Amino acid sequence: MRTSIEIGRALGIPIRLHITFLLILPPFILIFMQQPPPFGFAEIDSFAVRATLATLTTVVLFGCVIAHELSHSYVAMGYGVKIDSITLFIFGGIASMRTIPKDPRVEARIAIAGPLMSIFLATIFIAVQIPFNTIPGGIWWKGFGILSFSLGAINLVLALFNLLPAFPMDGGRILRAYLVKKEGSYISATRKAVQVGKIFAILMAAFGLLHGGWMLILIAFFIYIAASEEESATIIQSAMEGIKVRDIMTKELVTVSPYLTVREFIEFMLRDRHKGYPVVDPGSGELLGVVSLTDVKSVPSEKHDEITVGDIMSRELITINPDATAAEALRLIADHNIGRVLVIEDGVLDGILSKTDLIRAIEILRG
Known part of the structure; x- marks a missing residue:
């Protein structure tokens, strides 16, 4: 089941709405409708105008969240980091980065970009609201003054909150x-930062319990869980950098001939129980490509006896050296959105490394 939908692209990055985002829209609109000025439209008599302005404020607010995440992404892309997507969900937005740079200066620059964007937006909105709130006008004029001030204040709070x-x-x-x-150890620094994050989360949850702030409790819970997951991921990533591809690859290679029909290949897969194979010429021993279950799915069943493995195999060979790290292999597989890479040493096929091999290694590292 898909949990998010793509609503557009910016800087070439897919912008997605998570299903939980839809849960937060009505409460935000209602809050803006019921709050008195300068943060809401409760004093506007017309329900239609009040609802329209509250909806517009909510939409622009989440546009500001996208701008916040895009600023992170723009700086990250400048350092060669690939961004898979930006997703809006119940607690805000998140830019999905393939890797987090371990150069502390780079990570700090990427991190500070978001709050700086929020401060910039806050400055713009607060400047814009001045004429609306100083020059007399009608109901819409007054409404846009409230909208501008609210968005300015919220963006400022967003920046300060994110800087905690x-x-x-x-x-x-x-x-x-x-x-x-300061310390030189990425794992140690992560553990200490995570502990600080968990303390803040506990204090935040306690404050929420005392003052009835259910949203604050949810955010605290999210921060606590996310911090724990980040710590685990960092430890695993560092451990994988110490594991060689040759240590976890499949060495007992099973190859297939390009002359097999698709039907014969399907029968072979059912017996061997793998989803992808190197394709090797039986005469010369030359590596020709890779074929997988995904390639088979594109062939109509009535043509299974006509089309051969050589017709559907991928000739683009994604390879890696056996002395490369498991972390490098994981990035390679993610970058090319493939299920396996061929392990080549001195021009000779030495093994194959699949997502399954990497997942097994991760599970072992997690204990």
């Missing part, structure tokens, strides 16, 4: 960058 050293928020990442630069 509660990992994995922006301030927490800046804290980790500082600790890495």
Whole structure:
């Protein structure tokens, strides 16, 4: 089941709405409708105008969240980091980066970009609201003054909140960058930043319980869980950098002939129980390509006896050296959106490394 939908692209990055985002829209609109000025439209008599302005404020607010995440992404892309998507969900937005740079200066620059964008937007909105709130006007004029002031104030709060050293928020990442630069250990810095983040989460939840702030409790829960996941991912990533491809690859190679029909190949897969194979010429021993279950799915069943493996195999060979790290292999597989890579040493096919091999290694590392 798909949990998010793509609504557009910016800087070539897919912008997605998570299903939980739809849950937060009505409450935000209702809050803006019921709040008195300068943060809401409760004093506007017309229900239609009040509802329209509240909806517009909510939409622009989440546009500001996208701008916040795009600023992270823009700086990250400048350092060669690939961004898979930006997703809006119940607690805000998140830019999905393939890797987090371990250079503390780079991570700090990426992290600070978001709050700086929010401060910039806050400045713009607060400047824009001045004429609306100083020059007399009609109902819409007054409404746009409230809208501008509200968005300015919220963006300022968003910037300051994100700068709290509660990992994995922006301030927490800046804290980790500082600790890495000071101590030199990425894992140690992550653990300390995570502990600070968890303390902030506990304090935030306690404050929410005392004052009835259910949203604050949910955010605290999210920060606590996200910090724990980030710590685990960092430890695994570092461990994988110490594992060679040759240690986890499949060495007992099973290859297939390009002359097999698709039907014969399907029968072979059913017996062997793998989803992808190197294709090797039986005469010369030359590596020709890779064929997988995905390639088979594109062939109509009535043509299974006519079309051969050689017709559907991928000739683009994604390879890796056996002395490369498991972390490098994982990035290679993710970058090319493939299920396996061929392991080549001195021009000779030495093995194959699949997502399954990597997942098994990760499970072992997690214990």
